[in-house]
Amino acid sequence: MINNFSFQNPVKVVFGKGTIAQLPKLIDKKNKIMLTYGGGSIFKNGVYVQVKKALSGFEIIEFGGIEPNPTYETLMKAVAIARQEEVDFLLPVGGGSVLDGTKFIAAAVPYEGNDEWNDIVLGAKRYSEALPIGAVLTLPATGSEMNYYAVISRTETQEKYGMGSPVLYPKFSILDPETTFSLPKTQIANGIADAFVHVMEQYLTFDQNTPIQDRFAEGVLSTLIEVAPKVLAENPAYEDMANYMWAATVALNGWISTGVAQDWATHAIGHEITALHGIDHARTLAVVLPHLMAYKKDRKLSKIVQYGKRVWDINADADQTAELAIEKTVAFFESLGIPSKASAYGIGEETIAEIEKRFAERNQKIGEHGDISAEDIRKILEMSIS
Amino acid sequence: MINNFSFQNPVKVVFGKGTIAQLPKLIDKKNKIMLTYGGGSIFKNGVYVQVKKALSGFEIIEFGGIEPNPTYETLMKAVAIARQEEVDFLLPVGGGSVLDGTKFIAAAVPYEGNDEWNDIVLGAKRYSEALPIGAVLTLPATGSEMNYYAVISRTETQEKYGMGSPVLYPKFSILDPETTFSLPKTQIANGIADAFVHVMEQYLTFDQNTPIQDRFAEGVLSTLIEVAPKVLAENPAYEDMANYMWAATVALNGWISTGVAQDWATHAIGHEITALHGIDHARTLAVVLPHLMAYKKDRKLSKIVQYGKRVWDINADADQTAELAIEKTVAFFESLGIPSKASAYGIGEETIAEIEKRFAERNQKIGEHGDISAEDIRKILEMSIS
Numbered sequence: 001m002i003n004n005f006s007f008q009n010p011v012k013v014v015f016g017k018g019t020i021a022q023l024p025k026l027i028d029k030k031n032k033i034m035l036t037y038g039g040g041s042i043f044k045n046g047v048y049v050q051v052k053k054a055l056s057g058f059e060i061i062e063f064g065g066i067e068p069n070p071t072y073e074t075l076m077k078a079v080a081i082a083r084q085e086e087v088d089f090l091l092p093v094g095g096g097s098v099l100d101g102t103k104f105i106a107a108a109v110p111y112e113g114n115d116e117w118n119d120i121v122l123g124a125k126r127y128s129e130a131l132p133i134g135a136v137l138t139l140p141a142t143g144s145e146m147n148y149y150a151v152i153s154r155t156e157t158q159e160k161y162g163m164g165s166p167v168l169y170p171k172f173s174i175l176d177p178e179t180t181f182s183l184p185k186t187q188i189a190n191g192i193a194d195a196f197v198h199v200m201e202q203y204l205t206f207d208q209n210t211p212i213q214d215r216f217a218e219g220v221l222s223t224l225i226e227v228a229p230k231v232l233a234e235n236p237a238y239e240d241m242a243n244y245m246w247a248a249t250v251a252l253n254g255w256i257s258t259g260v261a262q263d264w265a266t267h268a269i270g271h272e273i274t275a276l277h278g279i280d281h282a283r284t285l286a287v288v289l290p291h292l293m294a295y296k297k298d299r300k301l302s303k304i305v306q307y308g309k310r311v312w313d314i315n316a317d318a319d320q321t322a323e324l325a326i327e328k329t330v331a332f333f334e335s336l337g338i339p340s341k342a343s344a345y346g347i348g349e350e351t352i353a354e355i356e357k358r359f360a361e362r363n364q365k366i367g368e369h370g371d372i373s374a375e376d377i378r379k380i381l382e383m384s385i386s
Numbered sequence: 387m388i389n390n391f392s393f394q395n396p397v398k399v400v401f402g403k404g405t406i407a408q409l410p411k412l413i414d415k416k417n418k419i420m421l422t423y424g425g426g427s428i429f430k431n432g433v434y435v436q437v438k439k440a441l442s443g444f445e446i447i448e449f450g451g452i453e454p455n456p457t458y459e460t461l462m463k464a465v466a467i468a469r470q471e472e473v474d475f476l477l478p479v480g481g482g483s484v485l486d487g488t489k490f491i492a493a494a495v496p497y498e499g500n501d502e503w504n505d506i507v508l509g510a511k512r513y514s515e516a517l518p519i520g521a522v523l524t525l526p527a528t529g530s531e532m533n534y535y536a537v538i539s540r541t542e543t544q545e546k547y548g549m550g551s552p553v554l555y556p557k558f559s560i561l562d563p564e565t566t567f568s569l570p571k572t573q574i575a576n577g578i579a580d581a582f583v584h585v586m587e588q589y590l591t592f593d594q595n596t597p598i599q600d601r602f603a604e605g606v607l608s609t610l611i612e613v614a615p616k617v618l619a620e621n622p623a624y625e626d627m628a629n630y631m632w633a634a635t636v637a638l639n640g641w642i643s644t645g646v647a648q649d650w651a652t653h654a655i656g657h658e659i660t661a662l663h664g665i666d667h668a669r670t671l672a673v674v675l676p677h678l679m680a681y682k683k684d685r686k687l688s689k690i691v692q693y694g695k696r697v698w699d700i701n702a703d704a705d706q707t708a709e710l711a712i713e714k715t716v717a718f719f720e721s722l723g724i725p726s727k728a729s730a731y732g733i734g735e736e737t738i739a740e741i742e743k744r745f746a747e748r749n750q751k752i753g754e755h756g757d758i759s760a761e762d763i764r765k766i767l768e769m770s771i772s
Contacts, residue, residue: 001625002632004402009395015645016390209625211612212632215605223597239387239595246388246598246644255641258632259401 002210002259009254011146012172015246017238019176020047023054026134026172031089033060034082036102038094040064045182047138051093061085066094069274069281070101072117072154079108079116082131090133095187096142096194099135100150103168106130121152121163130167138179140245141191141282143198143252145173153275160275162267175249177242185232188244189336190282192231195248196224196332197285201264202257204293205368207302216256218310223247225311225332232336265367266292269377272355279345286333287342291383293326295376299369342384352381388596388645395640397532398558401632403624405562406433409440412520412558417475419446420468422488424480426450431568433524437479447471452480455539455546455660455667456487458503465494465502468517476519481573482528482580485521486536489554492516507538507549516553524565526631527577527668529584529638531559539661546661548653561635563628571618574630575722576668578617581634582610582718583671587650588643590679591754593688602642604696609633611697611718618722651752652678655763658741665731672719673728677769679712681762685755728770738767 014022027033035051042048052060063078082090082105092102108116110129119125137145144150149164180188203217224247230240250256269292270284279287293304301322308314308325316324330340339345342352359366359374366372372380400408413419421437428434438446449464468476468491478488494502496515505511523531530536535550566574589603610633616626636642655678656670665673679690687708694700694711702710716726725731728738745752745760752758758766 002402002628004405006398006400008398012392012394013644014392016388019390209629211609211629212605212636215608216602219598219601219605222601226597242388242645243595243597250598258399259628 001208003208003261005259007254007258008166009146009169011169011253013146013175013249014172015175016242017176017178019174020050020136021054022174023051023136024058026174027055027058027089027091029058031058032085032087033058033089033091034078034085034087035060035062035091035093036066036078036098036105037062037064037092038066038068038098041182042093042138045138045179047093047136047179051091051136060091061087066098066101068097069151069153069160069278070097070104072104072121072152073156075101075104075108075152076116078105082109087131090131091136092133093136093138095137095139096144099137099144099170100142100152102133102135103144103148103150104152104163106133106168107165117154121154121161123163127165128167130165133168133170135170135173136179137173137175137245139183139187139191140175140180140248141194143195143249145170145175146249146253149252151271151281158275160271162271175245177238177245180241180245181236186337188231189338190280191248192224192228192244193282193286193333193336193338195251196221197266197282197289198251199224199256200289201266202260202262204300204303204307205261205263206300207306208260210260213256213258213260214306218307220247220251220256221307221311228332228336261368263368265372268364268366269355269380272358273342273347273351276351276354277345277347283338283345286338286340287345287347287384288380290326290330290333290340291380293329294383295380296367296372297322297326299371340384342381348385352378352385355381387594389594389647391645393640393644394552395532395555397555397639399532399561399635400558401561402628403562403564405560406436406522407440408560409437409522410444412560413441413444413475413477415444417444418471418473419444419475419477420464420471420473420491421446421448421477421479422452422464422484422491423448423450423478424452424454424484427568428479428524431524431565433479433522433565437477437522447473452484452487454483455537455664456483456490458490458507458538458540459542461487461490461494461538462502464491468495473517476517477522478519479522479524481523481525482530485523485530485556486528486538488519488521489530489534489536490538490549492519492554493551503540507540507547509549513551514553516551519554519556521556521559522565523559523561523631525569525573525577526561526566526634527580529581529635531556531561532635532639535638537657544661546657548657561631563624563631566627566631567622572723574617575724576666577634578610578614578630579668579672579719579722579724581637582607583652583668583675584637585610585642586675587652588646588648590686590689590693591647591649592686593692594646596646599642599644599646600692604693606633606637606642607693607697614718614722647754649754651758654750654752655741655766658744659728659733659737662737662740663731663733669724669731672724672726673731673733673770674766676712676716676719676726677766679715680769681766682753682758683708683712726770728767734771738764738771741767
């Protein structure tokens with residue numbers, strides 16, 4: 001049965017060709033803007049020029065160099081500058097890492113305590129204030145453009161955690177599929193895998209008789225599967241890039257998860273792998289998900305079978321359908337050039353032992369039933385290196 | 387190809403059992419509230435008592451008697467009272483008619499001109515101000531609880547028009563499926579038909595290669611088909627009423643229509659039938675849609691075939707699939723107790739001539755291509771009485 005829920009997502013999405021030109025209608029000119037970006041791809045793909053042209057006459061300072069898996073260490077430098085310069089508005093231009101990092105900056109700038117890591121990232125204190133954010137998305141993947149979540153890493157301690165608050169919803173996000181054409185294929189592949197697993201985390205739990213939510217989720221999965229070879233081919237069509245971009249956004253904007261239980265165990269385990277090994281986020285998800293599905297097959301059976309039937313068109317008995325659905329999932333990741341074995345990334349027993357220890361020390365159990373223990377996590381990861 | 391679009395829907399949905407009790411957290415106590423309602427069903431189903439209990443200590447005045455197809459004449463009385471009493475907040479408790487009527491009141495109260503019909507309903511002037519609205523929904527059908535549209539009738543001139551503005555989004559809507567248990571089965575049947583046609587208006591146009599939007603739309607259609615016999619049976623289960631309620635909301639909250647062409651010809655024609663004959667809105671839609679589908683079969687073919695395959699599981703050649711899909715649509719309305727022939731409601735040539743005249747006088751062409759003329763409308767309606 002559907003759970004009671006409360007849903008509100010106020011983000012304004014401005015989608016389509018040429019929409020970066022609408023920036024001056026979306027930000028009040030009285031704001032002092034901090035434009036944030038990553039490794040500099042926005043200088044090569046023409047997006048920086050488009051943004052600056054649209055905002056000519058606006059007061060803008062810039063902060064670049066936000067890394068993939070944005071770090072607390074880097075972001076605190078931006079926080080110091082934004083405070084000193086009395087910035088009013090944050091304009092992340094880039095992918096999920098730039099958006100996530102900028103959400104942390106937004107929460108940290110007005111924060112008055114002295115432990116941003118503990119209070120904002122680990123969520124020890126509630127905060128009701130943040131600088132306003134408006135985003136220009138260039139890499140469809142994380143869904144950060146239409147939700148209030150962020151994932152922040154800390155180099156010093158090799159940690160990576162999710163954070164979030166409704167005050168961190170972007171005021172607007174510009175999604176122009178044309179900005180995605182120059183993306184390296186590996187980033188597109190990662191983006192598709194990331195969006196796919198976002199849907200699975202919200203969908204592959206147990207049967208709650210929630211047909212709207214299930215069919216929306218299945219619709220996003222089928223679309224990602226359909227569009228993947230097209231956007232990974234040479235010279236993809238605009239409309240395919242557009243469908244990939246919109247699929248990645250709705251994969252994590254709350255539309256598919258109203259009133260349903262959610263899993264997120266794959267992400268919790270994947271974050272540890274990235275924190276320890278620096279492996280791309282999406283690849284860590286592919287390394288965990290199929291093995292988690294196999295490990296929890298009995299308890300997730302009704303949903304794995306529904307997924308197999310509706311998304312992969314498998315018609316067999318329940319057990320066989322589930323087996324085949326897991327195989328199809330692995331094959332899908334492989335079609336993206338993403339192996340589903342942790343051993344393919346050089347991860348072995350030592351890393352697994354460290355991850356088990358971290359979950360055990362935090363006494364943290366995960367999954368939609370809160371029944372996946374540190375020991376279960378070790379077993380799941382062992383399946384991934386066997 | 388997907389169109390450029392801008393999307394923002396800030397409505398907070400509070401969904402589930404017992405959620406009316408959350409009202410005091412959703413409205414500031416400093417507001418003077420006007421509670422609006424319809425024919426008084428809220429006194430019989432216990433909703434009035436729940437609302438008053440939740441808001442004990444709040445200053446509330448009441449305006450009842452908003453009719454199905456809410457009239458300008460009735461609503462202007464509420465406007466006069468709200469102005470005189472200096473109401474700050476509007477709380478519609480009821481179905482789509484109460485919500486729609488209250489949206490008109492919200493726009494009219496701060497309006498300073500002297501022709502509310504022309505400027506607000508017919509949309510001659512832009513208005514950027516409205517009283518805030520928070521709704522308690524008791525009849526799933528129109529989607530008004532999560533959009534900014536309203537349909538208003540005028541008795542004097544037998545007219546009925548849609549209106550809307552982003553300032554008319556409810557601040558919140560409470561959707562408690564338990565409030566729907568006492569609904570007459572005819573109202574539930576109408577609600578399902580109404581929601582079904584809302585989806586069709588946004589979906590059944592032409593192939594734009596928008597797989598997310600298509601699959602979401604098909605998901606709502608399949609859910610309505612699946613849930614209809616369950617909610618029309620004696621003693622329906624809570625979870626089925628909940629799925630029906632959520633389906634009707636997402637049928638018209640903008641999620642399925644981002645970046646796609648829309649039709650709305652069935653509604654435009656149906657409104658005229660209601661304006662002239664007072665026939666239930668949903669029934670007028672059933673009277674128009676299948677005949678419009680048949681009349682525009684060639685131009686809508688790719689989408690009718692997709693609908694036939696995915697929603698009705700028809701596997702035949704394109705033409706036959708389209709024929710069968712139209713038959714299935716008629717049979718679905720009939721399963722709800724809603725005939726798809728205008729003649730079944732006593733509508734004949736005289737009404738058709740008047741409707742043709744109205745569209746001709748307004749020189750109004752409708753449909754996703756703007757290619758349905760007054761003469762086409764006559765032909766469609768003649769198919770419905772033959």
